[in-house]
Amino acid sequence: MLFATAGIEVNPLIPPLVAFVISFFTSMGGVSGAFLLLPFQMSFLGYTNPSVSATNQLFNVVAIPSGVYRYCQEGRMVWPLTWIVVIGTLPGVLIGAIVRVVYLPDPRNFKLFAAGVLLYIGVKMIRDLLSNNAGSANKTKSENRFQEMVRQRRAKTAGQGTAGSAPPPVITVTRFNLKRVGYTFYDETFDVSFWGIFALSFIVGIAGGIYGIGGGSIMAPFFVTIFGLPVYTVAGAALMGTFVTSVAGVAFYQGLAWVYPDVSVAPDWSLGVLFGLGGMAGMYLGARCQKFVPAKTIKWMLAAVITITAAKYIAEFFGH
Numbered sequence: 075m076l077f078a079t080a081g082i083e084v085n086p087l088i089p090p091l092v093a094f095v096i097s098f099f100t101s102m103g104g105v106s107g108a109f110l111l112l113p114f115q116m117s118f119l120g121y122t123n124p125s126v127s128a129t130n131q132l133f134n135v136v137a138i139p140s141g142v143y144r145y146c147q148e149g150r151m152v153w154p155l156t157w158i159v160v161i162g163t164l165p166g167v168l169i170g171a172i173v174r175v176v177y178l179p180d181p182r183n184f185k186l187f188a189a190g191v192l193l194y195i196g197v198k199m200i201r202d203l204l205s206n207n208a209g210s211a212n213k214t215k216s217e218n219r220f221q222e223m224v225r226q227r228r229a230k231t232a233g234q235g236t237a238g239s240a241p242p243p244v245i246t247v248t249r250f251n252l253k254r255v256g257y258t259f260y261d262e263t264f265d266v267s268f269w270g271i272f273a274l275s276f277i278v279g280i281a282g283g284i285y286g287i288g289g290g291s292i293m294a295p296f297f298v299t300i301f302g303l304p305v306y307t308v309a310g311a312a313l314m315g316t317f318v319t320s321v322a323g324v325a326f327y328q329g330l331a332w333v334y335p336d337v338s339v340a341p342d343w344s345l346g347v348l349f350g351l352g353g354m355a356g357m358y359l360g361a362r363c364q365k366f367v368p369a370k371t372i373k374w375m376l377a378a379v380i381t382i383t384a385a386k387y388i389a390e391f392f393g394h
Contacts, residue, residue, distance in 0.1 A: 079342035080121045080129065089345060090352025093133065097356030101141045102364040103376045104294035104309030106134050106316050106357070109192065111349060113383055117390075121345075123338035124175050127284070128327035129349075132341040134320035136350020138313050141357030145310030148365070152257055152311045154250040155303075158268065159293050159315030162275025163282060167319045170283020171326045175339055189387035191281050195295045196381030202299040203373055245307055259307050266301045274300070275315075282316075283323060295380075298373065305369050309361070 075086045092114060096107040108130045115121040115129070145151050249256035249265065256265040278292045294312035297303045324341055331340035364372070 077121075077342050077345045079123075079125055079338060079340065080115075080119070080345050081123065081338075082119050082121050084119055086348060089348040093137065093349040093352030094356040097137060097141075097353040098360040098363075099375060100379075101313065101357040101360030102309065102367055102372045103305060104297075104312035105376065106138055106141075106313060107353060108134050108316075108320075109292075110379065110383065112188070113387070117386075121342075125327070125338040125340055125342060127171070127174050128324055128339065128341035129346040131320040131323040131327070132343065132346030133349040133353055134316055135324055136347055137353025137357055138317040138320070140354045141361040142310060142314050142317065144358055144361035145313070148361075150245060150307060150310055151314070152245055152247065152307055154247055154255045154257075155271070155297070155308065155311040156314045158255065158271045159275050159311060160318045162272040163279030163293070163315060163319045164322055166276045166279020166281075167283035167323045168326050170280040171323060171330065173280070174284045175327075175330055175334060175337060186387065186391045187284065189384045189391065191292070192380050192384035192387070195292060196377050196384055198299045199295050199373060199377035200381065203370065203377065257307070259304055262304075264303055264307075266303070271301070279319065282319070295376065305372055306365065309364065313357070 076083045093107065093111060096110050096114075100107040100110065111133060112126065112130050115126050121129070142151075245257055245259055247255075247257045248263070252268055254265055255268055255271070256263065258264070274296060275293060278296065282292055293315060294305075294308055297308040297312065298305050328340050
């Protein structure tokens with residue numbers, strides 16, 4: 075099948091299959107998988123036009139709602155975090171889209187930028203996993219209690235001969251104002267700075283807009299590493315933030331296509347939808363299975379994939 079905007083020809087079954095596999099695993103950590111779909115499109119499909127960023131965000135728009143729906147069902151959405159991420163990343167994403175088209179149209183330079191973003195996140199996550207500070211201890215304690223609750227619930231439903239149902243809501247928001255955001259997760263209290271998250275969201279939004287992943291995706295590792303929040307509580311918020319900013323990103327890239335008619339800026343709608351349909355199924359199943367996977371396993375998986383992808387991009391940049 076020929077995808078005219080992307081300028082590539084590929085079997086239509088490959089995009090949804092690849093997106094399904096990637097999204098199933100990454101959605102457990104609150105990441106849509108767009109950051110891995112982009113190198114797949116550029117390196118394996120040969121899609122290197124600036125519009126690849128817009129197509130990546132279109133994938134987010136189609137795929138993410140299923141994962142968010144599942145996290146909402148299980149009572150694991152921290153809505154205050156979601157709104158701060160949306161408000162902070164939205165203007166950054168728009169700025170990032172302009173930077174991508176005007177200053178980083180060359181795929182070689184763009185790959186180096188993408189590698190820098192990914193490498194920073196990967197190293198940060200690995201350092202957090204290897205450390206044994208007090209914040210990590212508290213986080214592990216609450217995450218372990220959640221895992222124990224899930225095991226008990228599975229044993230109970232198995233004994234009754236019924237399918238495992240979603241656990242009851244485990245998050246209670248205790249504070250939400252222009253200074254602090256606080257919530258409890260299995261009797262562990264987490265309290266973070268409103269403006270700290272907002273400022274980081276804005277910066278991340280610019281990087282996410284350039285990279286074509288919405289911005290919220292990068293926030294999930296930052297929530298875990300910098301703010302010390304449990305991965306089980308931030309995945310839904312990060313995905314929802316990615317969805318909202320990706321909608322704006324797709325619209326903005328589509329608008330830029332009128333300003334830069336000689337540059338491939340608008341998304342390839344057919345390719346993006348195919349990726350999105352596979353991602354939709356993958357994210358729903360990933361969100362459903364997340365509670366059965368140890369938190370440390372999820373974090374190591376994300377850290378490994380991110381770091382390897384960054385190293386590959388750096389090697390390609392200096393190998394030419």
